[in-house]
Amino acid sequence: MTRVYATMLIVGGVLATFPLLGLPLFYESFLYLVFHWIVLATSWNILSGYSGYFSFGHGAFFGAGMYTTAALASRFDVPFLWTLPAAAIVAILMGAALGAVVFRVKAVRGELFALVTLAFTFVVGTIVLNTPIDGGPGVYLSAVPVPKLGPSPASTFYLMGLAMVVATLAIAYGIYRSRLGVGLFAIHDDEDVAEVLGVPTFQCKMAAFAVSCGLAGIAGGVHALFVSYVTAGDTFTITVPLTVVLMSVLGGTRQWAGPAVGATIITALLYAFTASDLAVAGKAVFGAVLIVVILFMPQGVLGSLMARRRRKVAPATPAVVADAAMAPKIVARRSMDAGSILVARGIRKSFRGVRALDGVDIDVRSGEILGLLGPNGSGKSTFINLVSGHYRADAGTLALGGEDIAHWSAHRIARAGVARTYQIPRPFEHLTVIDNVALPAMFGAAHLDRRAALREAARWLEFTDLADKASFLPEDLNLHQRKFLELARALASRPQLLLLDEVLSGLTPSEIDGAIRLIRRIRDDGATIVFVEHVMRAVLALADRIVVLDQGRVIAEGAADDVMRRSDVETAFLGKARA
């Protein structure tokens, strides 16, 4: 990791000597433009590429930076370099204000997020145009002195651009490798699951958005001086976001350096063609190049190269080798008293008038395996969804280890030691198997750092017999393996309370036997387990106690053998025998 930073600094240092060579000024101006687009595309990618929230509002934040610098430098005579932090702050505040609203509305994802941010750009642009910030004629910066960082103004812009690129790439790489980056990639694949596994999704998106906007703001500030004449009509358009999207997708949005590659290619191509005598033909060639690259490299230039390399090394064993001697241990903080770990009282939940849970009381005792039974639609999965924080209860209290968690967000509940599996496995499709398991170890109750989380994940893959699949993508696994991946992912957070939603459905009898042994071992290691299951053999073999739900109410609870013999339970499952 430090090697990458060192390389960046060294390459940056070498490039910084470029103006001393005394080449024609044109080169420096051209390279400044390359740097400018690298910064814009990379900053866009930090939110949009990593988390999948494609923003079409980058022009607004870039423009905010431009106008902040333009206004401060031309009207208030603030020295140019001092306007840059202000440009960043204004852009960040605007982004934070937008994010604070938009990221709270669950449905605004994908195209809708792209649209909101695009509309935001036009709104900001209109306000700038019609208020004294611009007023219509545009703002001139020709009287603003260019700071003397290099031998000429052109080399000053070159050096400022270079500094921005090094800083931006370092930040993009840092986030890529960090906890935040892992969280963003998880949000990209499945935001709801990420939240349930402990990723504070709202905070992650806000942080990424703020960084993205801040960098765009600085780039805007510098560019305002470079073009020396700022107009709202040229700034707050769809051109800036469209260009950075093209650059990032061309380079590869899942790579930290992808947008830089794409920005370099597109800026160079555009320049080569517009500067030549055959500008019109050049434009057509540019379009054709774009089409050909995307048709044959759909993951972007860098993405496709990386994928080719990964395929070559894939058969090798994973980098992190599990320490087989160390059996995995669940549960860091098991409550000592033998009382109840989870107490639910009077839980109600309706979906558009359908009562899924209608005043349910359930106690889960520490260290037990509780089977949750009931016919389809009886409210079992809804209960799991409520405890894991995916839904909020309409009424009732839900206490975990004495604390009321009914109104906690899902990631906070995960941090407190609750983990779950999904009936239909929902792995993060673009993360490798081991990264899928490492994520809850980083964000769940255990809260390990990345390195420790990978070690922990390797152990759980060993435990669930998936060790040789560590570097595969989930799509390469069969159903049985995907179910066990779900389990490994839940276990890696070291939960106190493990919620299993039909982990056995769809498995063969021998696979079920294996799974039963696995679940026993998990309990012996100290976790409390609630499991929803239709495979009766497994219920009878595992459950210390069962609770039977029917139409949103608890109709029976007690030892498995006793409860299953009761006539009302039989009726709920099989219907009434006709007299």
Next chain:
Amino acid sequence: MGLPSLSLLAQSALSGVFIGALYGLLGLGLSLSWGLLRQINLAHFALAFLAAYVCYQLSTVRGIDPLLTLALIVPAFFVLGVALQWVFARFDISAFNSLLVTFGLTVIVEALIQGIWTADFRRLESVYGSAKFRVGFLYIPAPELLTLVLSVVLSLAIWLALRYTDVGKALRAAAEDGPIAVAFGVNRQALAMLLSGVCAALAGVAGVCIALSYTLAPAQIYTWIGVVFAAVMMGGLGRPLGPLVAGIVIGVSESVTMALTSPSWAPLVSFSLLIIVLLVRPGKLQ
């Protein structure tokens, strides 16, 4: 600034309806291919302007009636759309990559137009161009009225086709769950080609409307992208009546704002409206 007269306001609202109808017509093909084929087809705008230029050429140089050019443009663009879909299917292109590929295509078409007709402004002079009716105190320009009629008729026709014909039902099923639809015997490939052809043909019709009402320049391909995208998403992806209704809402709010304040404030109203709709009722849109 005093309040404008009622007749001015009504005239503004009317011109908003007309421009909104064009947004809707342009958005119709865009919305169908986005909603039902998961393709964000930027080239739709380029195709529309290509059709506008072809219409201009045929009518100015060959002296063909601009409306008769539709007989040539619609089938030709249909074939173009089918060919485009063949390429998309061949390479199995994702939604955001389709944005890129069609942007590349847009640039090529722009270069083509610029190469043939230069970057100068072109204006189609026809008998329809200056025709106007007067209804009460309102003036109704003929080309704009034609756009409105075409937009309404085509949107309704496609709505009916999607709702009541077997092909339409199969298309909607394939969009909802492709593999399942295929399992039930839906020929997805053929349907996608048909739909892509229809979308391109719609771009052709929109192009003729543009040629009749507006001055043409290659760079204008990009003029309406923002606002038409807004209409498409506001109207709901893949819903044929959506772009028309949303387009008219946007068009009228823009025009009325222009009349009440200054033209430069117009985007504020339409896009604020859009943001509010998105944030308050996001479920309504899809």
